[in-house]
Amino acid sequence: MSVGATVGILFTPTVWTALDDVSIWTQNWPWIPTLKYGEVKGVPTVSKMCESGCAVKVRTVAGEAFGTEGNVDNPISGGGICPLCANGVQVMNSPTRIKAPMLKGAEISWDEAKQLVTEKLAAAGNKVAVISGDQTGTINEVFSALLTSQGSDAFYVMPCEMQAADKAWSGLMGGSGQVGYDLENADVVLLAGADALESWGPTVANMKAFAANESGKFLFAGPVQTRTAAVTSKWVPVPTEGMAAFTLGLCYYVMQAGRSVPAADFEQFKAMVMSGYTPAKVEAATGVSADTMADIARTLLSASNPVVIPSGSVAADAAAFALNLLLGGAMKVLPEFAKAIDGAMSRSEMLKKDILQGVSADLLLVYEANPAYALPEQVKAGFTVAFDCVETETTAAADLVLPTPHSFERFDDLASPYGLAAATYALGAPVSKPTVSVMNAGDFVLGLAALGFETFEDVLDAKVAAIGADKRALVGGAVHVLAETPDLSGVTLASSVLGKAAVPVKGSGAVALAPYTLLNVGTANQATTPNAPCTISNNQLVGDFLVVMMASVTAKKLGVDVGSKVKLSGGSGECSALVQIYEGVLPGVVAAPLGLGHTVGDEFSKGKGDNVYKILTVSSEAATGTSTWAGSTVNIAKI
Amino acid sequence: MEIKEFKIKWGMVIDIDKCTGCGACMVGCQVENNIAPMTKKDPYNYVQALTTDRDDAANKLRTLTWMNVYEMSNRKAFPEHEVAYLPRPCMQCGHPACVPVCPVVATDKNEEGGIVSQIYPRCIGCRYCMAACPYHARYFNWWDPLWPEGMDKGLSPNASVRPRGVVEKCSFCHSRYLGAKDKARAEGNDPMDLPDGAYITACAEICPTKAITFGDLNNPEHRVHELAKGKNAFRLLEKLGLDPQVYYTSEREWVRLQGDNYNGDGGHGTPSNHG
Numbered sequence: 001m002s003v004g005a006t007v008g009i010l011f012t013p014t015v016w017t018a019l020d021d022v023s024i025w026t027q028n029w030p031w032i033p034t035l036k037y038g039e040v041k042g043v044p045t046v047s048k049m050c051e052s053g054c055a056v057k058v059r060t061v062a063g064e065a066f067g068t069e070g071n072v073d074n075p076i077s078g079g080g081i082c083p084l085c086a087n088g089v090q091v092m093n094s095p096t097r098i099k100a101p102m103l104k105g106a107e108i109s110w111d112e113a114k115q116l117v118t119e120k121l122a123a124a125g126n127k128v129a130v131i132s133g134d135q136t137g138t139i140n141e142v143f144s145a146l147l148t149s150q151g152s153d154a155f156y157v158m159p160c161e162m163q164a165a166d167k168a169w170s171g172l173m174g175g176s177g178q179v180g181y182d183l184e185n186a187d188v189v190l191l192a193g194a195d196a197l198e199s200w201g202p203t204v205a206n207m208k209a210f211a212a213n214e215s216g217k218f219l220f221a222g223p224v225q226t227r228t229a230a231v232t233s234k235w236v237p238v239p240t241e242g243m244a245a246f247t248l249g250l251c252y253y254v255m256q257a258g259r260s261v262p263a264a265d266f267e268q269f270k271a272m273v274m275s276g277y278t279p280a281k282v283e284a285a286t287g288v289s290a291d292t293m294a295d296i297a298r299t300l301l302s303a304s305n306p307v308v309i310p311s312g313s314v315a316a317d318a319a320a321f322a323l324n325l326l327l328g329g330a331m332k333v334l335p336e337f338a339k340a341i342d343g344a345m346s347r348s349e350m351l352k353k354d355i356l357q358g359v360s361a362d363l364l365l366v367y368e369a370n371p372a373y374a375l376p377e378q379v380k381a382g383f384t385v386a387f388d389c390v391e392t393e394t395t396a397a398a399d400l401v402l403p404t405p406h407s408f409e410r411f412d413d414l415a416s417p418y419g420l421a422a423a424t425y426a427l428g429a430p431v432s433k434p435t436v437s438v439m440n441a442g443d444f445v446l447g448l449a450a451l452g453f454e455t456f457e458d459v460l461d462a463k464v465a466a467i468g469a470d471k472r473a474l475v476g477g478a479v480h481v482l483a484e485t486p487d488l489s490g491v492t493l494a495s496s497v498l499g500k501a502a503v504p505v506k507g508s509g510a511v512a513l514a515p516y517t518l519l520n521v522g523t524a525n526q527a528t529t530p531n532a533p534c535t536i537s538n539n540q541l542v543g544d545f546l547v548v549m550m551a552s553v554t555a556k557k558l559g560v561d562v563g564s565k566v567k568l569s570g571g572s573g574e575c576s577a578l579v580q581i582y583e584g585v586l587p588g589v590v591a592a593p594l595g596l597g598h599t600v601g602d603e604f605s606k607g608k609g610d611n612v613y614k615i616l617t618v619s620s621e622a623a624t625g626t627s628t629w630a631g632s633t634v635n636i637a638k639i
Numbered sequence: 640m641e642i643k644e645f646k647i648k649w650g651m652v653i654d655i656d657k658c659t660g661c662g663a664c665m666v667g668c669q670v671e672n673n674i675a676p677m678t679k680k681d682p683y684n685y686v687q688a689l690t691t692d693r694d695d696a697a698n699k700l701r702t703l704t705w706m707n708v709y710e711m712s713n714r715k716a717f718p719e720h721e722v723a724y725l726p727r728p729c730m731q732c733g734h735p736a737c738v739p740v741c742p743v744v745a746t747d748k749n750e751e752g753g754i755v756s757q758i759y760p761r762c763i764g765c766r767y768c769m770a771a772c773p774y775h776a777r778y779f780n781w782w783d784p785l786w787p788e789g790m791d792k793g794l795s796p797n798a799s800v801r802p803r804g805v806v807e808k809c810s811f812c813h814s815r816y817l818g819a820k821d822k823a824r825a826e827g828n829d830p831m832d833l834p835d836g837a838y839i840t841a842c843a844e845i846c847p848t849k850a851i852t853f854g855d856l857n858n859p860e861h862r863v864h865e866l867a868k869g870k871n872a873f874r875l876l877e878k879l880g881l882d883p884q885v886y887y888t889s890e891r892e893w894v895r896l897q898g899d900n901y902n903g904d905g906g907h908g909t910p911s912n913h914g
Contacts, residue, residue, distance in 0.1 A: 029783055031683050033673075033791055033800040040796065059795075066793040067670040070845060080847025086666040090676070093790040197659045197848070207847035211657060227659040230722045231848070237718055435789075520662040530676035530790065531669040533696030534704055535662030543697045551717040583712070583720035602787070603678060603695070 038062025044071050044477030046428035047085035048368075048407045049526050050519055051160065052202040052417035053136055054085035057477070058408050058431040065089045065408060065432045071477050076417070076424060078208035083520040087529035088408060092432065094530065096391045096602045098403035099436040110439055113402060118448055120363045120383050121150065129154035129361035131379070132350075133369025133525040135162055136414045138463045141344035142442045143367060145451045148343040155345060156355040158369050158524050159629070161200060161311060162418035166351040167626055168317035172494040177333045177486035178347065179321065181307050182421035183209035183216075186330035188303035190250075190296065191220045192320050193243045193311035197228040199517035200311055201419025217303075219296065221246065222311075223514040224549075224591045225584025236296065237586045240312055240514060241631035242286030244502035246293070247308065247319035248273050249282035253297030254326045261325045261493065269322065269495035276499055285504050305329045309419075313621055313628040315501035322493045334423040335484050337415050340463035341451060355379075356618045356627035367441055368404065372397045373598065374524040374613045377572065387441040392527070396600040403438045405430070410440050411457050423482040425467055427460065427474035501623035509570055509633030511554065514591045515612050522595030524613070527605035539580050540593040546575060546609035549582035549591045558636055568592070570634035573614030590634065643733060647831065648753045649811055650856040650884035651843065652866040653726055655894055657850035660708050660724030664842035664851065668706040668728075671812055671841035672798040675784035677702060682788065693782045703778045705729065705809035706842050713893045723894050725887070726851065728842065729776040729809035730875065731755050733882030737768035737777065745806075751831070753884060754811050762805040769806060773876055774883075777808045811853075812840040835861040856884060873898050 009015075042057035047068065055074035059067040068088050070079035101113040108116075121128060128150050130143045135157065144155050157163055162178075169175040183189055183196070183206055194200040197207050210218065210231070218232040222240070229235040238246045251273050260266055279290030300306045300323075307330035310320030324331035336347055355371070355378060364381030371379045372393035386398035395401045404410070407428065414426040442456025453459045464471045469480035506512060520535045522528040528536065540547055548568065550558075560566060564579040568590070577592070585591045596609030617632040668674070677696040684690060694701040706728045713721040735755050737746055745761035746768055748754075769777040780803045786794075794800070797814040801807050819838035820830035835854050843851040854861030866872065867886040873895045874883045889895055 029802050031783075031785075033784070033786070033794060035673075035794050035796050035799065036792075037796050061796045064792060066795045067667075070847075077847075079844070080849070081663055081667070081845050082847065083661055083663040083666045086663050086670065086845060089793045090670070090790055093793050095788045095790070097789075198661060203661075204847045207659065207661075208849075211847075211849040225720060225722055227661065227724070230724055231656055231659055518661075520666070529666070530787070531666045531674070532662065534669075534677065534699070534702040535665040535708070536696070537660075537710060538699070539710070541697070553717065583715065583717045584722055585717070587717060603680070604676060608697075 036061050036064055042069050043431045045431050046412055046414045046426050047088045049084040050082045051523055053414040054081050054204055055426050056081055056085055073477055075479055077204050080204045080208055082204050083532055084526055084529055087531050090530045092406040092408050094390055094602055097436050098401055102401040104399055114447055124363035126151035127362035128152050129359055130365045131156045131369050131371055132367045133158055136417050138340055138413050139442050140350055141341045142445050144345035145341045145343040146445050146449055149449050155350050156353045156359055163351045164314050165317050166348055167314045170348050172318050172497055173491050175491045177335050180332040180334045180421045181309050182330035182332055184213050186305050186307040187216050188299055188306040189218045190308045192247055192308050193222045194309040195226045195228045198226055199519055202417040205420055223586045223589045238288050241504040241506050243312055244315040244319045245282050245285050245504055246288050247323055248277040248502050249293045250297050251323050252277055253294055257301050259326045263493050265492045265495045269493035272495045272499040300327055307331055313630045314624040314626045315621055318494050318498055319502055332421050333486050334416055335482055335486050338466040340459050340466055354627050366394055370394045370525045391600055393600045404441050405434045405438045408432050409434045411460050413460055425480040429475045497623050501621055506631045507617050507633035509635045511634055511636055512589045513632040513634045514589050515594050516591055517594050521593050527598050527601050530604050533604050541609050542578055544608055546577040546596055547580045548577045549580045549585050551583050551585045551587050552581050553587045555581055560638055565639050567637045567639050568615055568634045570615035571617045575610040575615050643748055645751050645753045647751055648856040650863055652852045652863045652886045654850045655723050655725055655887055655889040657848040658724045663845050664726055665706050667841045667845035671795055673795050673800050674703045675786050678785050701781045711897055730774050730883030730885045736771040736881055740767040740771045757808050759801045759805050764804040773879055777806050779806050
């Protein structure tokens with residue numbers, strides 16, 4: 001090599017600039033996100049990700065949805081949104097959206113899907129069942145009308161508070177209509193197990209009412225000092241299985257003060273409570289002191305518009321309804337909206353079947369519910385069709401998966417979520433165009449049988465007409481309220497059943513299990529959302545581990561401490577978890593969050609924690625003829 | 640350093656007795672400000688087999704939570720136990736600890752309204768400001784923001800996306816302030832005299848219990864003006880003298896005591912447990 005070449009290589013900048021370029025380019029941002037600019041709008045619609053549904057406005061920029069904001073004009077939300085619905089647009093754009101109809105993992109066309117389901121329907125005859133994850137939509141009318149046309153009545157809802165309330169109110173007490181609670185105008189609110197400001201009922205409406213009700217006194221009774229208890233003026237520790245007895249203990253004091261109801265069986269009820277649920281007996285059965293009950297009863301008696309809001313078992317609900325009737329306060333009874341489809345079931349009929357006792361059918365249609373996650377053992381079917389918009393355990397296990405549009409991409413409605421003080425109806429119109437091959441489940445079902453309608457939008461038009469509302473106003477975000485009170489004359493206090501059903505029954509495990517739901521962690525049907533995982537606290541999830549909470553006395557008794565790894569066994573399953581000490585748990589109770597431990601779904605929920613539904617015990621509340629998870633117990637072993 | 644005074648002083652009054660810790664404010668904040676969900680896998684990393692995974696939300700030291708809800712406990716055993724939740728945005732201090740330590744003037748407090756700025760292109764990621772901030776309100780981008788496929792089309796127009804290596808924090812949804820001023824100008828109103836509610840942060844807007852009230856602390860027509868002077872109002876670590884523009888209020892004495900009890904009993908006095 002010549003001298004010139006040597007000197008040239010030494011002095012050329014090429015080598016050094018190339019090295020410099022490599023170091024810069026390898027560190028470059030691989031992908032530069034660009035923002036879209038344009039007109040920003042808030043389009044009113046309904047979001048159905050939480051159980052009661054939220055009335056929201058979808059925020060769009062140049063027509064593209066990017067977020068949600070509260071709809072201030074809407075009495076359901078009053079401008080607030082729950083953490084699930086706040087992330088609605090991100091779920092709509094999720095990579096786990098189901099992109100086309102899938103038959104056992106292979107993509108098929110909508111025509112093939114329709115033909116297949118039509119054949120299966122014909123073959124199944126009346127052995128067809130429906131599980132709906134929607135508590136408030138007219139879509140249930142479409143599904144129930146299909147069942148009726150097949151000669152089946154197997155309409156199931158996922159276990160919910162509305163069902164327990166209906167079984168107590170119309171099943172045991174002979175009432176009609178739907179029970180509601182006027183939190184906003186009550187002066188004393190006793191939340192008897194209802195985690196009303198976190199997950200129970202129409203959460204956002206409850207929170208709005210709580211904020212507006214400045215002078216009202218809120219009390220929370222339950223085994224765990226929940227988020228609701230963080231803001232109420234008092235937390236009364238009461239075990240879940242003892243809630244009905246505790247409520248009857250309050251009835252004792254209220255009747256002692258001379259309150260009565262013009263019910264046919266009032267005298268029987270009074271005799272039953274006065275002998276079977278004396279303060280001393282209730283104290284012995286539930287551990288709640290007679291003084292505490294007397295104190296609460298005094299508060300309720302001195303109030304002018306008190307209300308008691310129950311949660312959990314049918315017996316607890318019936319006891320609370322009886323107490324509310326005695327107090328004559330802010331418990332309301334709502335009328336039901338007129339039906340759109342003649343062959344459809346009424347809401348009360350839809351709530352009759354008990355999914356915890358098991359579902360067995362030749363053909364099962366699952367609508368936006370996740371029974372494979374929350375009820376892995378109860379559901380058996382020859383052929384399962386799952387309608388959903390994102391992948392879940394249920395769509396993974398189903399034979400045929402039919403993608404539905406997301407809430408923000410379809411017409412949908414929200415009729416009287418359980419717990420609201422008045423019968424309200426809200427309607428949502430599509431905000432975004434779907435980018436995947438979806439079909440509204442209503443449209444699909446209407447194509448299977450002659451139910452009198454061509455499209456689901458026609459059904460909603462008929463619904464709006466039947467209830468006498470104005471569609472244009474509803475699409476603009478308004479709410480239709482039905483003001484009439486059903487006849488209460490035939491209501492009884494279910495004394496014969498309640499006397500037996502309210503006796504606390506507990507499983508045989510060493511520790512009582514108090515499962516709880518936080519909306520940011522997820523519900524039975526909706527897993528946590530993309531932006532929510534960093535809101536989940538160390539009391540629910542540490543790393544990928546489920547966390548269970550207990551008081552220090554319980555931990556000491558079990559020989560565990562903060563961070564101990566334990567195995568919880570109950571029902572017919574097991575969960576592994578880390579222990580957290582939280583003094584807001586009744587001694588002898590372990591509190592565990594529901595909604596974690598998904599095995600299918602996006603990376604935000606899959607493999608995070610463990611599924612507490614596996615360790616719940618289904619027990620039969622013999623006297624009321626219903627099933628309940630209340631009274632579940634577990635054994636805890638250190639691992 | 641003198642406390643900088645402005646004619647307009649945006650601030651918050653957060654009622655701890657109304658906060659249930661539901662997390663809606665945190666989700667609303669992330670959506671508004673384009674904070675990416677935390678993902679382990681990077682689809683643009685073509686040598687993933689050779690590199691470690693990114694952090695997901697399980698690593699609370701690396702999440703970006705401009706608004707963060709803490710759990711507070713009165714630390715008494717059952718049944719005397721009480722719990723409370725404390726949402727913590729940036730305090731937008733009158734005398735910010737983060738500003739003087741920044742070597743490149745990437746953060747400053749010099750705009751009418753008193754919001755402490757954060758200029759991402761200037762930030763060199765030295766994180767002195769994070770060390771200085773006693774409220775842990777500042778966050779470092781350990782990873783490039785990544786939205787799972789398809790989710791990036793729904794980005795908010797209200798905040799530019801930050802690359803890894805820079806520090807970020809709550810800006811009181813500053814682009815909403817700009818938007819409110821623009822709207823006032825377009826309508827012929829004084830942008831320096833916005834009515835109560837014309838400018839409101841995403842967290843205050845979304846809160847279902849209306850625990851967060853937002854407004855101009857200097858303007859007697861704004862609700863925060865009176866609320867901040869309430870007998871139960873307090874500020875976090877008030878004794879450090881940073882003059883935060885975020886006020887809290889609680890009828891519970893233990894909550895107020897813990898609010899200003901940093902290292903009061905050997906380091907156990909702060910709100911514990913990320914919540």
